Amino acid sequence: MILEVAMLNIKPNLETEFEAAFRQASKIISSMNGYIEHELQKCLEQPDKYLLLVKWETLEDHTVGFRGSAQYQEWQALLHHFYDPFPTVEHFEKVVL
Numbered sequence: 001m002i003l004e005v006a007m008l009n010i011k012p013n014l015e016t017e018f019e020a021a022f023r024q025a026s027k028i029i030s031s032m033n034g035y036i037e038h039e040l041q042k043c044l045e046q047p048d049k050y051l052l053l054v055k056w057e058t059l060e061d062h063t064v065g066f067r068g069s070a071q072y073q074e075w076q077a078l079l080h081h082f083y084d085p086f087p088t089v090e091h092f093e094k095v096v097l
Helices: 015-029 059-066 070-082
Strands: 002-009 035-042 049-056 089-092
Touching: 002 059, 015 035, 015 070, 049 059, 059 070, 059 089
Parallel strands: none
Antiparallel strands: 002 049, 002 089, 035 049
16 A cells, blocks of 8 residues: 655635535545545645645556546646645655564
């Protein structure tokens, strides 16, 4: 399992519109192969800042499958205009201790 992590900085005063668009976009990402689950967290100190966490079966399910799909174009159209700056996306895997 891979955890995708993205800090999303939204343009000021667009939080309500972003959250509405994200509800629509959630249907897109949750339909993708290799998708496990996702959550969106809102920062208490900075209301225009969100944390997106997505669990994928493999890295390629996100980087190749999702990002290379027609559905990603829909995701982009719904969400990318809200970001300032554009988020850095990182991937993590659990460390077995």
